[in-house]
Amino acid sequence: MKDKLNRDKFIFNQKAIKYLADVVSESNLTEIEYKCADISIKISKNGPAAAPMQNYAPMPMQMPLQPSEIPLKQALEAKPASEKRSVTAPVVGKIYVAEKPGLPALIKVGDKVEVGQKIFIIEAMKVMNNVKSTESGTISKILVQDGQAVEFGQKLVELE
Amino acid sequence: MTIKKVLIANRGEIAVRIIRTLRKMDIKSVAIHSEADSRAMHVMFADESVCVGPANAAESYNNIKNVIAAAEVTGADAIHPGYGFLSESPKFSEMVEQHRLTFLGPTGEQIEQFGSKMTAKNIMESAGIPVVPGSKEAIESFEEAAKMLKTMDFPVLFKGTECGGGRGQRIAFSAEQAEQMFTEAQAEAEAMTKDKRMYVETYLPNPRHIEFQVIGDGKGNVISLGTRDCSVQRRHQKVVEEGPANLDPDLCKEIEQKLCAVLGKYHYRSAGTVEFLESNGKLYFIEVNTRVQVEHPVTEAITGRDIIEMQIRLANGEPLPKQSEIVIKGHAIESRITAESPFEFIPCPGRIDQFLAPGGPGVRVDGALYPGWIIPPWYDSLATKIISWAPSREECIRVHKLALMETTISGIETSLPLQLWILDQPDFVSGNFGTQWLEKALKTR
Numbered sequence: 001m002k003d004k005l006n007r008d009k010f011i012f013n014q015k016a017i018k019y020l021a022d023v024v025s026e027s028n029l030t031e032i033e034y035k036c037a038d039i040s041i042k043i044s045k046n047g048p049a050a051a052p053m054q055n056y057a058p059m060p061m062q063m064p065l066q067p068s069e070i071p072l073k074q075a076l077e078a079k080p081a082s083e084k085r086s087v088t089a090p091v092v093g094k095i096y097v098a099e100k101p102g103l104p105a106l107i108k109v110g111d112k113v114e115v116g117q118k119i120f121i122i123e124a125m126k127v128m129n130n131v132k133s134t135e136s137g138t139i140s141k142i143l144v145q146d147g148q149a150v151e152f153g154q155k156l157v158e159l160e
Numbered sequence: 161m162t163i164k165k166v167l168i169a170n171r172g173e174i175a176v177r178i179i180r181t182l183r184k185m186d187i188k189s190v191a192i193h194s195e196a197d198s199r200a201m202h203v204m205f206a207d208e209s210v211c212v213g214p215a216n217a218a219e220s221y222n223n224i225k226n227v228i229a230a231a232e233v234t235g236a237d238a239i240h241p242g243y244g245f246l247s248e249s250p251k252f253s254e255m256v257e258q259h260r261l262t263f264l265g266p267t268g269e270q271i272e273q274f275g276s277k278m279t280a281k282n283i284m285e286s287a288g289i290p291v292v293p294g295s296k297e298a299i300e301s302f303e304e305a306a307k308m309l310k311t312m313d314f315p316v317l318f319k320g321t322e323c324g325g326g327r328g329q330r331i332a333f334s335a336e337q338a339e340q341m342f343t344e345a346q347a348e349a350e351a352m353t354k355d356k357r358m359y360v361e362t363y364l365p366n367p368r369h370i371e372f373q374v375i376g377d378g379k380g381n382v383i384s385l386g387t388r389d390c391s392v393q394r395r396h397q398k399v400v401e402e403g404p405a406n407l408d409p410d411l412c413k414e415i416e417q418k419l420c421a422v423l424g425k426y427h428y429r430s431a432g433t434v435e436f437l438e439s440n441g442k443l444y445f446i447e448v449n450t451r452v453q454v455e456h457p458v459t460e461a462i463t464g465r466d467i468i469e470m471q472i473r474l475a476n477g478e479p480l481p482k483q484s485e486i487v488i489k490g491h492a493i494e495s496r497i498t499a500e501s502p503f504e505f506i507p508c509p510g511r512i513d514q515f516l517a518p519g520g521p522g523v524r525v526d527g528a529l530y531p532g533w534i535i536p537p538w539y540d541s542l543a544t545k546i547i548s549w550a551p552s553r554e555e556c557i558r559v560h561k562l563a564l565m566e567t568t569i570s571g572i573e574t575s576l577p578l579q580l581w582i583l584d585q586p587d588f589v590s591g592n593f594g595t596q597w598l599e600k601a602l603k604t605r
Contacts, residue, residue, distance in 0.1 A: 124229035125232065126259075152195070152214075
């Protein structure tokens with residue numbers, strides 16, 4: 001689905017770029033910019049010749065054709081697609097799977113958990129922090145080992 | 161104990177710069193980062209990295225708990241705070257040490273004492289260092305201010321005690337304006353810092369901003385690494401910094417000696433900057449910054465010393481160099497290249513398409529840019545710093561101009577054109593400028 005959308009966009013861009021390039025080459029224009037929704041295409045005829053020093057212009061290495069720019073917002077928010085639901089570490093620290101050493105783990109694969117259920121403990125600055133599940137479902141994978149260091153946002157379990 | 165692994169509680173160019181010194185000293189580095197910074201250059205530079213929170217700095221870079229936990233889980237033995245974020249938090253310094261980690265900066269108590277403008281001003285004044293004439297204690301009402309004004313010359317400046325960066329302050333040019341300006345400044349200060357304590361001081365028109373770089377061993381020895389002139393400012397933000405400042409050598413020496421003595425008395429530890437205003441050949445103390453500063457490379461260029469390395473060596477218990485060993489040589493200029501439109505000053509976060517750094521003898525680049533990096537909108541706009549050194553100021557301006565001309569940053573707008581414009585101004589070239597010069601000069605551009 002996502003791929004098809006991107007391909008459509010690309011074909012559209014190719015057509016648009018070709019059209020705009022023709023407009024620029026047949027006119028006296030040196031540059032043309034076309035914007036539509038989140039797509040922007042900028043075409044300039046020639047990159048500047050090596051600018052004389054007196055211009056003080058930093059010399060940008062401009063491409064004759066610039067690819068459509070990825071909108072900033074989209075790029076900033078781009079995250080790898082993840083289909084599986086998961087619970088991530090709310091703090092940085094050392095993770096424990098059980099209440100105390102020797103006791104059974106709070107959760108195991110196949111357990112059903114509810115939102116708010118305590119599933120791990122993370123020790124940060126000598127303080128024990130309860131990690132509560134932010135999802136309900138069945139634990140399909142435990143991604144951490146007892147005593148390991150975890151960073152903020154690190155995936156701890158996957159649920160189905 | 162010798163430091164073997166340092167966590168850098170910062171991001172961007174200063175984190176990269178600190179890691180460079182760590183590598184040089186064979187010390188392992190741990191970067192921290194927010195979710196918005198997982199592809200940042202400082203993360204790629206470090207030996208290890210830990211994500212400490214979401215993009216919002218309050219929950220990541222300023223999250224003391226997560227930062228200290230990151231040091232603990234990676235086995236770091238020291239934390240370097242850089243500038244901004246937690247660098248001037250007394251609580252952070254204290255908590256780092258409570259967790260048996262070395263804080264590469266002053267003690268919490270020192271940050272508290274010297275970070276408070278009022279306390280610092282009283283300390284300096286009692287050591288015979290001139291301060292801007294004004295209130296010695298915080299005032300909360302205009303009635304208190306009015307009493308002070310009877311003995312002061314106009315114009316005067318009203319300023320919130322906890323305010324910085326030019327906010328929470330107003331200038332009154334006459335007695336008639338005083339009450340209104342006081343009320344406005346206090347309202348702004350209170351909104352910003354939730355603190356309505358104010359002070360009033362004589363306003364010096366277009367003074368120069370001069371600062372002294374100092375460093376102490378925490379055992380009573382403090383030396384000066386010379387001066388910088390950071391008068392080229394816009395909205396109280398430094399734009400160009402250079403060193404050494406053009407000061408009467410006797411005055412410079414006298415202030416240096418007094419500063420080192422008083423800071424030594426307080427057992428000042430690590431690097432710090434003491435800031436002054438200069439007007440009619442006189443220096444007036446304004447504040448102490450208890451951390452390394454953005455412009456520290458200027459001092460490194462003219463002294464040949466690596467300030468970060470000095471901080472680490474001192475923390476390892478190595479002796480402080482003697483004052484006589486510090487020799488100021490040549491002249492250095494630093495330009496802050498920010499991700500802003502050059503003359504409109506509109507922030508321009510975004511993707512870097514091309515980045516070509518300048519080079520050649522005497523040129524240094526401290527940045528965290530690479531093609532493809534997206535400058536996130538969450539943090540400050542400093543993109544890179546370019547620092548040039550040459551034997552004289554005249555030659556330095558020339559070298560610096562060529563360095564800026566060589567620099568290419570495309571994809572976003574930056575302040576490079578502004579920086580080049582400044583270097584071309586006759587007033588800049590002749591050294592005829594104060595803190596208000598740039599804003600005035602820009603109006604007539």
